[in-house]
Amino acid sequence: MSAPDISAILVAGDEGPRIGISLHSLVDAATAARSAGLTVEATVVLAAATPGTRAALVEAEEHGVRVEALDATDPGAARNQAAAAAAGEHLAFLDGGAVWTQNWLVAAHALCAGGGARVIAHPEIHWFYEVGRELYFPPDQDDPGFDPAALRFGNCWDAQALAATAVYREVPFAELGADAEPGELDWHWSRATVEAGYRHRVVPETVNFRRRRPRTLR
């Protein structure tokens, strides 16, 4: 049996009942991808998930989503563990509390599959909405004005990306501990992947919705 095209992984933590919205988004995007002829392994990983979050996910498998409890509680270690267990050729992370546009998996997979193994796909827009809409357009590393040195002072990309699963194994997430500032993990990973020679690209017509912009994402 061949590996699925995509492992779509929702990382659940302390979201409580809100995780249901993210689960729904995962299911919708996976369904859209399957309709486009892709094979998708949809998984929720429980990384230090609170009882409220676990309770909200008790019927996840009825929606075709495998639920996996992780030993790791460190956010970076949890993602690394999830990446190690993923069966797909490509891997997409969705943070608990976030929402993808329905086309995300299809469009991001198309970019990565057509752009070579060293591409990391990001949505065209990060849309934050808790304190008023705030749009963030991540840069495409191929933009002529982009200077990677800017990463020394602030992050450019969220780690809710899609890339070949091998990328996550070659450049694992840093284990910064539970006290790390939101976004630090993403920033570390951005720098590490750029240093490793990967190219961060954006996928037109896709959006990732989250409640709050991390300070590191500038």
Added chain:
Amino acid sequence: MRQWASRVRPTAGADGPDVEETQGLASSVFERLRWCAHPRFYLAQLDEGERGRLGDEPGVEAVVKHYLEVGAPRGLRVSALFNPDWYADRLAEIGLAVPDGEVPFLHWLRTGWDRRVVPTPLFDPDWYLEHHPVLESHPRWILHHYLTRGCYQPQWVPSPAGRHHGGAADDGAARRQDPLFLPELLHRAVDHDLTRTSWLEEGVRAVLDRRRRLDDPALRTQIDIAADLEPGLHSPLRVELPTVAPPYAHPGTRMAEAATAAHSALGVDQVDTVVLVPHCRMSGAARVAGLFTDAARVAGGPDSVAVVSTDLPVFERPSLFPDDVRVLDLTRHVAGMAQPARRDVLHDLLQALRPARVVLINSLLGWQLVGERGEDVAGFADVGAYLFTWEIDEHGHRYGYPVGPFQQGLPHLSWVLFDSDRMRAELVDRYLMPAAARDRMIFLRNPIADFSVDVGGVLERRRAAGLPVRVLWAGRFDRQKRFDLVVDIARLRPDLEICAWGKPVLEDIDLDPDDLPPNIRLMGVYDGFDQLPLDEVDFLLYTSGWDGIPNVVLEGAQSGLPIVASAVGGVPEVVTPETGYPVAEVDDPAAYVAAIEALLADPAAAAARAAELRRQVHQLFDADDYRSRIAKLLAEGPMS
């Protein structure tokens, strides 16, 4: 003749201030032009020779005049808030165009302004009003508010692309007509034709273009589907926050280039010691920074030391530092950046310089860096610091580097130097420091200045000759130095002739020269204590309310002057009843008068004390000893 020429040509033979006559513009239009003029932006479009002719800070009037005579015909922009291409597009939307040959900016001032045409991508009136509803009552066109106030104050957000600047306030911005966004506008200036556009304007256009992507039907469909799932993503009832679209507006883009430019401006790849100073002006700390730098340079050799000035673009006394030590004005590179951006640029610069040690000598930015990212800095360099004295606020409470910053930085400090044993003892005692911490707190006397003066005997000769009693007071006319006591003393003893040298630096007191007693003479600034007429005065008066070991006291002592001094901070380590006339009741003018009268009552005894003081400071405050101890500290660490 081109149409603009007839409108900007000065009228021959006109005289007087009538702008209508001399500038060829209606007074209301000329007033608008003055509001819009941004001298520093205009200067950036001139070549070096033209800039030189206008001067570094030519002011609005001179720039407007130059623009009308030279800049307008050449297509230069005098206003950072006028973009000719943007204006042409907005005019076209209402079926208008700039007539052939007319200067677009002058057309806007005459015509576009009255039709409320916004001539720049940097300002969106709807966004401005929505985010600042208090401006609904602004009596003029809302762009007028941004032009005359908003662009000079950090709190105003003029566009969906945000504030356009790093958020730092600049008290002089409105006076100079330097919009706060100017550093962003001039970023990568060589890559842009500033007469038409800039890094900032391109960035704002990019944001606006990307925001229009939300109108794309395919994207709209996807957003609508997501909103069906989570209606909250539209943030109903909330005001939108600015959009960010790197590389434009990503602070890291400018910060990275600032750090690289600063490193390049320093002109050296790596140094052993970086000395962080706030600025260099008339202060004892500046002198000590120079002494330490010299000692470190002697120990490590040329190019082993760099001085980085971090807080103010002032370097008035470069002669305090060795000629062959490189000095960097970091403030020039971080202009307009708010914290923590300036801190992070300094951190990046230090990492690039790979020093063995970083030494803080009253640098606020340096203390902030060590307080907030001390673990990072200590990971690649030893961190040393100098502490001189705390400050006292108007309520009598202590603050300053030995209070909060020292506490924050203490875990990361390899050593701290004190020029006053009392200051060191106070900190050791307050923290009940164990031996390992105490050993890192080092008392080291600063060397006396390198001049040889001995006015021993002058007091006795002047008294014997019956000359008026002349008093020397020298220092900063700042709150700390208590010049108010000098005024009181002068009133209590009108027979004293007090010669006061120095100038206000911090400008934290009101000093009206016309309201001083007639027996106080303001002598102006001085360049070196030994340049003062020391053999024409009877004694030195020192009145500071708090201090460490003041240079002026040491310099008076080494010159053989009798000294009457407030017994504050480290002063009693120098001026004792055996060597001078310390005043314990430091706030009481009568106590100073009593000390002065004791001095004058027995000139021979006063001269003897001054001679003993001179002998002591020459013995204890020795330059060679200072250099050798600094060399040992840098080579072997504080436990040596």
